[in-house]
Amino acid sequence: xxxxxxxRYWEANIKxxxxxxxxxxxxxxxxxxxxxxxxxxxxxxxxxxxxxFAQQGSIYTFVILIFYYAKQVDKLEDAYKKGA
Numbered sequence: 001x002x003x004x005x006x007x008r009y010w011e012a013n014i015k016x017x018x019x020x021x022x023x024x025x026x027x028x029x030x031x032x033x034x035x036x037x038x039x040x041x042x043x044x045x046x047x048x049x050x051x052x053f054a055q056q057g058s059i060y061t062f063v064i065l066i067f068y069y070a071k072q073v074d075k076l077e078d079a080y081k082k083g084a
Contacts, residue, residue, distance in 0.1 A: 009080045016072050020065050028058035 031039060036050030044052045 005080055009076060012076055013073065016069065016076070020069050024058075024062060024065055027053065027061040032058050 031050070032054035036054060039050035039053060040048040042049040
């Protein structure tokens with residue numbers, strides 16, 4: 001992989017990392033803390049939705065994001081290996 005390809009790879013990787021962190025922030029901080037009162041008006045499995053996000057949803061989202069990130073990085077690596 002040349003210098004230009006390596007730079008483009010890392011730019012794509014950083015963009016992916018930012019996307020994943022924004023999703024994690026929205027789910028864990030905004031849904032679990034900031035908007036918890038508004039979300040508590042909705043029930044999910046007998047629990048208030050704001051409570052669910054604070055206790056379970058952010059953890060589930062984090063685990064899903066780990067697998068999503070790994071799959072996307074594999075695609076990135078394959079794309080840039082072919083271009084090298």
